[in-house]
Amino acid sequence: MLPTDDVLEQEYHRFVEFGPLLDRRTRRYLVEYLKAKVTGHPYQGEGLSDRYAEYFQRALDEVFQIDHLLFVCENNESITRQIVLDTLYWIKKTFAKVAAKHPFDKEADMLQSWSVTPAKAFQTRYSYLLQFLGTTYTREELDTAFYQDRLGTYFAKDFQEWTDEDRRNFERVLTDLLSQWDALLQAKILEYQLRKFNESKEDYVDLLGQKVEEYRRLKSILNPFTDYLGWDMSRDLWQSTSFDTLKAYDELLTDEDSLRRLADLLGKLREAEIEIEEETFEKTIVRQEWRVDPLARSEIVGIHESQDLNHLLSSEAALLSHDVTETVFLKKYADSSLLTLRYEDRRLVRSEDQVMEVNQRIKQRERGPFIVCVDTSQSMMGRAEEIAKVLTLGILKMAINSNRRAYLISFSTGIKTIDLHDIANSIDELASFLNMSFYGGTDATLALYEALRQLKSHDYQDADVLMISDFVMYKIDQDILNEVSFYQHNKSTEFHSLALAREANAELLSRFDTNWIYDPERKGIIRELSRGLATIQGRP
Numbered sequence: 001m002l003p004t005d006d007v008l009e010q011e012y013h014r015f016v017e018f019g020p021l022l023d024r025r026t027r028r029y030l031v032e033y034l035k036a037k038v039t040g041h042p043y044q045g046e047g048l049s050d051r052y053a054e055y056f057q058r059a060l061d062e063v064f065q066i067d068h069l070l071f072v073c074e075n076n077e078s079i080t081r082q083i084v085l086d087t088l089y090w091i092k093k094t095f096a097k098v099a100a101k102h103p104f105d106k107e108a109d110m111l112q113s114w115s116v117t118p119a120k121a122f123q124t125r126y127s128y129l130l131q132f133l134g135t136t137y138t139r140e141e142l143d144t145a146f147y148q149d150r151l152g153t154y155f156a157k158d159f160q161e162w163t164d165e166d167r168r169n170f171e172r173v174l175t176d177l178l179s180q181w182d183a184l185l186q187a188k189i190l191e192y193q194l195r196k197f198n199e200s201k202e203d204y205v206d207l208l209g210q211k212v213e214e215y216r217r218l219k220s221i222l223n224p225f226t227d228y229l230g231w232d233m234s235r236d237l238w239q240s241t242s243f244d245t246l247k248a249y250d251e252l253l254t255d256e257d258s259l260r261r262l263a264d265l266l267g268k269l270r271e272a273e274i275e276i277e278e279e280t281f282e283k284t285i286v287r288q289e290w291r292v293d294p295l296a297r298s299e300i301v302g303i304h305e306s307q308d309l310n311h312l313l314s315s316e317a318a319l320l321s322h323d324v325t326e327t328v329f330l331k332k333y334a335d336s337s338l339l340t341l342r343y344e345d346r347r348l349v350r351s352e353d354q355v356m357e358v359n360q361r362i363k364q365r366e367r368g369p370f371i372v373c374v375d376t377s378q379s380m381m382g383r384a385e386e387i388a389k390v391l392t393l394g395i396l397k398m399a400i401n402s403n404r405r406a407y408l409i410s411f412s413t414g415i416k417t418i419d420l421h422d423i424a425n426s427i428d429e430l431a432s433f434l435n436m437s438f439y440g441g442t443d444a445t446l447a448l449y450e451a452l453r454q455l456k457s458h459d460y461q462d463a464d465v466l467m468i469s470d471f472v473m474y475k476i477d478q479d480i481l482n483e484v485s486f487y488q489h490n491k492s493t494e495f496h497s498l499a500l501a502r503e504a505n506a507e508l509l510s511r512f513d514t515n516w517i518y519d520p521e522r523k524g525i526i527r528e529l530s531r532g533l534a535t536i537q538g539r540p
Helices: 006-018 024-039 051-063 069-073 077-100 105-115 119-136 144-155 164-222 240-255 257-267 314-321 323-334 383-401 420-425 427-435 444-455 478-490 525-534
Strands: 273-293 299-306 338-365 370-375 406-411 415-419 464-469 495-500 514-518
Touching: 006 024, 006 077, 024 051, 024 077, 051 077, 051 164, 069 077, 069 164, 077 164, 105 119, 105 164, 119 144, 119 164, 144 164, 314 323, 314 338, 323 338, 370 383, 370 444, 383 406, 383 427, 383 464, 383 495, 406 420, 406 427, 406 444, 415 427, 415 444, 444 464, 444 478, 478 495
Parallel strands: 370 406, 370 464, 464 495, 495 514
Antiparallel strands: 273 338, 299 338, 406 415
16 A cells, blocks of 8 residues: 555645535544555544544445455555545535535525514414424424413513513524524434435445456456556446456466467567667856956955056055155155055856767667457358467467557458557457457458558557468458558568468468468467477567
8 A cells, every 4th residue: 555645645635625525624534534544554543523524434434345445456556546536536526416405405494584584573473483393393303382382472462562581581482493493404404415425425335346346357367457457437347248258268378378478479579679879969068257357446455556546545645745755655656666456356257168979878679569460250260260369368468568569450351459558448349359259251451551550650650560360361452562561671560470271372471571370270289389489589
C-alpha cells in the first residue's frame, strides 16, 4: 500500500476544504479514516458521534472488507489511487443526490410557515395544525391532545386580553411543539437519506467487488497484461465467457512448453540494437565583470598626487595663505605632487564567447512493437486454427512482457483489428478472436494494407510484421507488394511469415524476409518450428 501520494493528498485537501457535504470537521474525519483504511492500519484518531459520520465510517469498513481488495491494491500505485478517488467521488455524489431531494419537502415548508405565523393568526388556525400532526405521527411520537389542552387555555380568551405572562407561556408551548415536530421531521429525513445511502453503498460495494474479482481472475490468467489494464469504474464488466476462453487458451499455452519457446523466439527476431548518438551544438558563455572607467568620476576612493586644482585638499590650499609657503605650493604644482582627491567609477561590462561542443552517447534501441496478421479463413480450420490462436496469445503476452506494443489483425475476406496497448478495452475482443470460428475466403491484401497503415503511424513505425496463414490465397495487389518492398529496403522493417500448410504460395512467400513452412497435422510440429526459429535467433 502507498502511505503518501501527491495526487491523493491534493484530492484529500479539496475534499476537506471544499467538499459539498456535512461540515469541515466531519469531512476531515472521513479523510483520516479513509487514509487508515487504505494503509491497512486501524484508525487511531478521535471518533465523531454523528449519524452521517458513523454511517460513512461503516460504509468505508464494508468497502475495504471486500475480498482481495487490499491484495489488488498492494504495490500498485495507480489502482490504489483510483479506488480512493472513486470512493471519495461516490461519497460526494451520493450525499449531493440524496440531500438535494427527499419526499418530505412539503412538510418542511409547512414547518417553516408555522414557525413564522403570528400568535393572533395562530388562534384561528392551530386546530388544522394539530389535526395534521395527529394524523402524521402517533401519540407516542407527538401527543397532540396535550397541546390541544394547553393552547386551548390561551385561546379561550381574546388575544387582546393576554397578559405578558400569557404571551411568554404561549411562546414556550409553541416553541416546544414546533421543536418536537422539527425533531421528528429531521429524524424521518435522516432515516430516508441513510436508507438511500445504504442502497447506493450496496451498489458501489457490489460493483467494486466485481471489479476486484475481475482484475484478480485476469491477473491469474493474463499476467502481465494486467499491468496495463488500469482501473475504470465506468467501464462495463467483462463478459464471463471472455474469462473462460482466455483461461482455456492460456492453459493450452502453459501446457505447450514448446509454444511458449516459439513465441519467445519470435520475440527475439530483432534483438535490441546499440546506437551511438552524436550531438553538436553551439554554446554561448556569457561573462559579466566590473571594469574601472578613468574618464568617469562619481566616487571618492582615496588621495593621490596631481595638478588637479579642482579637487585640491584644503591642507594644500593653505600653503597659499603665506608668502613663505606659497613658493612650496608652486613647486609642488610644477612637480604634479599636490595632494588631491582621487575619484573613480566602475561599470559592468558584458562579454560573450561562442564555443562548439560535440557530445556522444550510447543508446540502446529497444525492440520495436509487433503487428501480427492472422488468417481466419475457412481453410485454416482445425489444427492450424488452434496453433494460430495459441501462438497469437503467446506472442501478445511476450510482447507485453517485454514492454512492446502489439497490434492484432485477423483477416479472411475482411479484417478485424485489436490494439493490445489498449488492453483494458480489448479483453472481450481478444476473447472473441480466440473463440471465433474461422470461415470465408482468404484476402491478405487488406491485412497488409492495414499493417502498412500502422507502420506510418507514430506508435508502430518501428514494428515488425508477422503473418500466420496457410497462404492458400489469391495474389496480393502489386501496389501493396511494392510498398512492402519499400519498407523492407528503406525503413528496415522486417516481414515474417509462418505458413501452416503442406504447401504454400511460393511466390507470395518470396516477398517475406523470413519464412517457415510446416504441416500442422504432422506430429512434433511445434518442436520443428522452434528449431527452425532458433537457427535465425542471432540475426541482426
